[in-house]
Amino acid sequence: MRNYAVIGDPVEHSRSPGMQNAAFEFHHLGSPYVKYHVRPAELGDFVEFAKRQLAGFNCTVPHKAAIIPFLDEVDPDALAAQSVNTVTVDENGRLSGTSTDGYGLETALRENFGKDVEGAEFCFIGCGGAAHATAFHLARRGAKTIRIANRTIEKAEELAEKLSKCFPSLELDTASPRDNGTLSDWFARTNFLIQATSLGLKFADPPPFDLELLTPDLKLAVFDTIYLDTPLLKRAKELGLPAAGGSAMLLYQGAKSFEIWTGLPAPIEEMRAGMEGKPSC
Ligand SMILES: NC(=O)c1ccc[n+]([C@@H]2O[C@H](COP(=O)([O-])OP(=O)(O)OC[C@H]3O[C@@H](n4cnc5c(N)ncnc54)[C@H](OP(=O)(O)O)[C@@H]3O)[C@@H](O)[C@H]2O)c1
Known part of the structure; x- marks a missing residue:
């Protein structure tokens, strides 16, 4: 299984890995979600890496608009808003983006x-x-x-x-x-x-x-x-x-990203606990 990621600059503070891995673990899919510190000048190299190695990634500040020229397909509202936070990578390395914010x-x-x-x-x-x-x-x-x-x-x-x-x-x-x-x-x-x-x-x-x-x-x-x-x-x-x-907003934008990538229902309470750094029961 290919990995998933969140990219940002900075990204250390991100709660997305805890939240997303709680969802993947709930569905017995391991912990494939990682964070990458990607500076603006590194975005092109990251995209080439993502096409080969990732199944999807989230973008946070400052990449939500900058990612758009790299995408093969963009949801019309996300394009008009110039803001993409969820990218899906298919088996052929084609990238499609939308916003779940x-x-x-x-x-x-x-x-x-x-x-x-x-x-x-x-x-x-x-x-x-x-x-x-x-x-x-x-x-x-x-x-x-x-x-x-x-x-x-x-x-x-x-x-x-x-x-x-x-x-x-x-x-x-x-x-x-x-x-x-x-x-x-x-x-x-x-x-x-x-x-x-x-x-x-x-x-x-x-x-x-x-x-x-x-x-x-x-x-x-x-x-x-x-x-x-x-x-x-x-x-x-x-x-x-x-x-x-804004914690519930963070939770539900992440839940929607998970569902877009996997087609599986997002386990909301497990993701909430993962986001807050608590062990899920
Ligand atoms: N809860 C969630 O899931 C979630 C998701 C996304 C974002 N957020 C939050 O939303 C907020 C905005 O994020 P963003 O991605 O929209 O950031 P952004 O694109 O960098 O926009 C920043 C906004 O803050 C204003 N601002 C910054 N410094 C200011 C200052 N000193 N005085 C007055 N206005 C100032 C900017 O005004 P100018 O246009 O005048 O520069 C702009 O409106 C952040 O706090 C972020 O944490 C939360």
């Missing part, structure tokens, strides 16, 4: 908040690879509105333009995360607030927006894609707002 987010929202995305109003803070992939998925799944606030507002405008071409009836808006008036207006109408910047990964990071804008009367659920207890999550919980971090 949006499925991961949708399933995490359902698990954490018991709510579906169809007809829902979303507000994204941040507009990197994760926001691109998940916004396309949510639009495909029937979201009513997607509002995007990003430090580099041009990126938010570009994503909104791409989304509007693919989904003409989707309501879209963009703003700076420093525009308190607009954010406060958005929050009053939002069902899901998705924190999709990298702010909160480091202790000294500033908040992604003015946290005073969150108030207990809001009807929104707060989801931070980061899987730490960030200041945003702490504030939301203090106010009694429904709030969750």
Whole structure:
């Protein structure tokens, strides 16, 4: 059996090997999932290696867009979003790519908040690879509105333009995360607030927006894609707002990758335990 892998730069912190090997072991397929530290300049060499030696791999930062020119086939939404996190390698070395981040987010929202995305109003803070992939998925799944606030507002405008071409009836808006008036207006109408910047990964990071804008009367659920207890999550919980971090998103994007590669059902609880570094029972 050929191996599977996750590639990134850095990649040491990745929880994917523990999570994926728990699934392979559950199905008596050994522990074939490894991590490779691949720097941007090494991506081409890695792809040649993968064609000969791997059956599939996950891409994390900074390879989600850079991998696309190497692929023989790309899912249209992943191509439009320029974000691929799951690559399958067939016996002939042909590579096909897709993104499971949006499925991961949708399933995490359902698990954490018991709510579906169809007809829902979303507000994204941040507009990197994760926001691109998940916004396309949510639009495909029937979201009513997607509002995007990003430090580099041009990126938010570009994503909104791409989304509007693919989904003409989707309501879209963009703003700076420093525009308190607009954010406060958005929050009053939002069902899901998705924190999709990298702010909160480091202790000294500033908040992604003015946290005073969150108030207990809001009807929104707060989801931070980061899987730490960030200041945003702490504030939301203090106010009694429904709030969750990104660990379930990580779990379900990995579960979908496993199912794409193997055609087998992902053993969710075993993968969750593997992701958290716990022995599965
Ligand atoms: N839970 C999961 O399964 C999962 C999956 C994927 C990603 N994630 C998380 O999602 C987050 C974003 O990942 P990504 O892949 O989208 O990263 P990315 O492509 O590098 O995008 C980073 C985002 O953060 C913003 N940002 C970075 N530094 C900032 C600062 N100092 N001030 C304001 N904004 C700043 C960027 O704004 P600019 O555009 O202005 O630079 C951009 O919107 C990360 O925290 C990652 O851990 C979680």
